[in-house]
Amino acid sequence: MSTLEGVEGEDRQDYTREESRAMRQRSLVLLGSLLRPLRGRVIVAMVIVAASTGLQTAGPALIAFGIDAGLPAIVERQDAMPLALVVLLYLTAAIVGAVLMWHYTMLSARISQAFLFDLRGRIYRHAQLLSLEFHESYTSGRIIARQTNDLDSIRELLDSGIQGLIRGVLYMAFIAVALLFLDPLSAVVIACSLPILALLTRWFQVTSQRAFRATRVHSARLIVKFVETMTGIRAVKAFRAERRNEREFGATTEAYRDANAKAIGVFGVFDPSLVVIGNVVVAVVLLVGGLRVAEGSLAVGVLLAALMYTRRFFDPMEEMAQFYNSYQSAAAALEKISGVLDENPTVPDPTRPVDLWRARGALDFDDVRFAYREDLVVLPDFELHIPAGQTVALVGSTGAGKSTLAKLVARFYDPTTGSVRLDGVDLRELHPKDLRRAIVMVTQEAYLFSGSVADNIALGKPGASLDEIQAAARAVGAHEFITALPDGYDTDVNKRGGRVSAGQRQLLSFARAFLADPAVLILDEATASLDIPSERLVQEGLTTLLSDRTAIVIAHRLSTVAIADRVLVMEHGRIVEDGTPEELIGGTGRFAALHKAWKDSLV
């Protein structure tokens, strides 16, 4: 395998040369696309930095001039003009330079915030686009890690690093130029150190890249464990998993700590090495310059300036190393992020979407075959036609393929071969907006987002009025318990007595579906947590709601069957019985047996 696609191999740390290059390439492409819209501002920022750095570099030269020219002028000719001029120039340079830096700080914050804003939006948008298949295998903790911790390390780079880099490079360039004019021999001394510097930097680059990749992997693991514990805290407590969790979390923390320490340790060698090289060069410049001053071929002021320049030449090296440090950390993060962004949604939006303004709700499965994996065929060869307005109950044991069928209709997955069509339009070509408006699925897990009860219901129809929201809540029998909450519909589901039971959550998610008012409604075990009277209420509501629309109802409790026009019994991905409830109950098939067993279980 030469290249890795998407998030593949994310946890590995032993990438081959090609893989490593491909990942770098991928993140550079991403970086380029993020910087492109900002290039105008980036150019302005660089010009500002160039100007202000130029002014700062002028400092030592001015001081040298002051000592070498200003001092003799006063002593020999009582002429203070050259000195006054130098001081004035120095002050002007300082003020203009500082104001420019102030401006630059603002500008660079604007650039980095725009950059982050763009990237945040992109990951969020892409995560939403990716199919459930991706989310189920990638795990929520990791995708959260990408959007929090990884972004943080990029932010750190942007906040501090970039400025260091631009300033550093320019500083070094300007100093080199200034030195060439002032004292070429000192410049040559500096030049001699460059190859060693290059070697050192190369070593640092290779070693720290490996170290920083490891930190990304471990921090993601840490986040996964953390989020899992916090979301499952009840089970953690009930089964006294605390100590065991502490052990596991502690081990992950230690692995992360170790990776971090290694990454910083690499820098801990690099940075002092830089300093030593710089100091050696300073000593050599002093020696070479001092000998010439003693000879009388060099002015003292020039020597001072050369020394100050040499010292400052290596100052930005440290800053740049610091930059490189954050860069490595951010690059590792960017690699992971670009991997996620590179994932192709397996359920992509159509390139040429077909509009369907008014869906009637006829559903067709033609020659559908579906497999999660090659060897795991769920629907071998499926054929089904549901006319508009029909309510279909799906019955069958666990693993018969009922939920898969529902997921295909909701287009959480696409069929491996064959097609699923709504009113004759292949779901893969249907405009996503129309698809989601026409088909809504309610599942057993009823997730509530933070916000008010009303907000959560309104998710079914953004911008719904309170009247509409209340009507939907009434229709499913949720109105009563909502009004009993401390702040009624405005109760925050996360605080102040807003806690709702599993059954109530399910009612809210029903209300959502009512409000969405789709042409096709899929209920996958959506009443499992309801008590019987609530279920009955929901069913009453359903009979009116479903009278003129298509519905697919999956329920283990056969009470639902009462409202169905048609019952399908599924077995190993095939339909084994198909008919009206009366026909099937009256028959001798599987459904008749199931129905009898269920009847017996009732009071």
Add this chain to the structure above:
Amino acid sequence: MSDQSIPPSSSPGTVRTLLRILPFVRPFLGRTIVSFVVYVVLVLVQLAVPVVLQWIVDGPLATGDARQIWPAAGLVLALGVAEGLLIMLRRFLVLTPSTHIEASMRNTLYAKLQDLPVAFHDRWQSGQLLSRAMGDLGTIRRWLAFGVILLVGNVVVIVVGFGILFTWSWQLALVFIVASVPMWVVGFRFEHRYSLVSRRAQDQQGDLATTVEESVHGIRVLKAFGRGKHSLEAFLRQAEELRGTELEKARSIAGLWLWLLLIPDTAFALSLLGGVVLAASGQLTVGGLIAFFAAASVLRWPIESIGWLLSMTFETRTAVERLFEVLDEPNPIRDPEHPVTVAEPRGRLVFEHVHFRYQDSPASVPDLLEDITLEVEPGETMALVGLTGSGKTTLTALTTRLYDVTGGRVLIDGVDVRDLTREELRARIAMAFEEATLFSASVRENVLLGRPELDVDSPEGEAVLAEALDIAQAEFVERLPMGADTTIGEEGLSLSGGQRQRIALARAVAARPSVLVLDDPLSALDVDTEARVEAGLRRVLADTTALVVAHRPSTVMLADRVALLEDGRITDVGRHSELLERNPHYRHVISSLDDDRDTEQAPQEVIA
């Protein structure tokens, strides 16, 4: 959660706040202090270079004695190499400890969060907690490794540096010091503004993390309703707010920078003027002048760095505040000081005049549970029946102290549950929740979670596992890719709702508790499987006390007696058939045949 933020003006000072991390730092205090000393020595070495320079300029250079230049350059070289070694030493001293401190804070935070009651977690979104565990702790670590040492060290260096400047020329040094006074004023003004904004930024980051987390956990809902775009817009709005705050932060940093650049440069210009004049009048040697500037440029970086060191310090202070908001949280559900143990566990569970209300619910809301009195005899199975929201789940949560009663008491074998250690209590009572939470571990580890004393790989563990899986009818485990060793949960294979529930049930059974608390544990099972699981459960329930929340008649059948909950009160207790006969509300809740109108006939139909 931004409403939980404390305005920094009303909170203790920065130093006091930062000192709170001392307990974490203590094990490494020695090394930290040594590294601090090393840093000061380091900068003194840097300052020594100008001294050598002065000597060279006024000595060999003035006399033209080239031979003395060699040893002088050698001295500069030696100092330079020493500088490098000292830097390495300082890093070595402080880096490893700083990562250890971060790790121990992270582990402490995690342990505290696991210890805090469920009520705390109801209130706090995990995104806010996550941003503390990762972002804030990272900030503290960086500050410990660099920030604090550089800040204190640089201040020392500036003072020492000024002293040296004084020895060369008190006039020039005075110019330098007077010129830098405005810098301190700017610095202090900066503190107040910056702390406010940085706290807001950190809170907004936590909110953003929460939104991210919800968008990931709620992805099915967002997809089912096609609300991806809608939630993206909401997310972008939040991100925009954060961007605004960050820009405000940048504005105040930029303001500080302006002065920090301007002031030293002005001081330089004035020193140049004064220095040349002094040299001209013979009060200062040329060597002294050069050394002065060389020393001043060594001091430049420490002076400039004060700006970002300050902002880093204030950010750290905010991070420490946010960390201690969690660590300071009182835990009302603690182990008792003098724990009692149940001498003879028989499994008698008694609720005595139990009241419960959430601490934060407004006074207008009545108690969620009111005066609950219920006795479950050893070996008995009691079903809890009631409408959704009547308090069934809450009542079960009181048994293992996920919440504590607000009145009355819960007794197990005659002992108040609050007098037992939580460890013992939760070993005696095992729960299965309707929402089956499994952890990223093998099936084996998940099922044996409640048996920490068992070696998971021992034959005994194997036997317990097999039995529990058999009772819960989780035979599908054998067909998983690696059988019972298959990793499930977040990081592993995703199972269907019914499969998860059966594993969770097996987990509760495997714990071999004296009391089993099951909260609607079969809701996701199909009729066939449910019937088989019930048959399995009957074997266990024959000699185990159990409290079972039930929505379905089939589940009620498992029970010896039924308690009917109505709006937080127990209104009737008795055998299923008795209640059916005498209690219309019970019939309403439990009988599912046809409409309300028919409930009159419904029971007879079945009984007949």
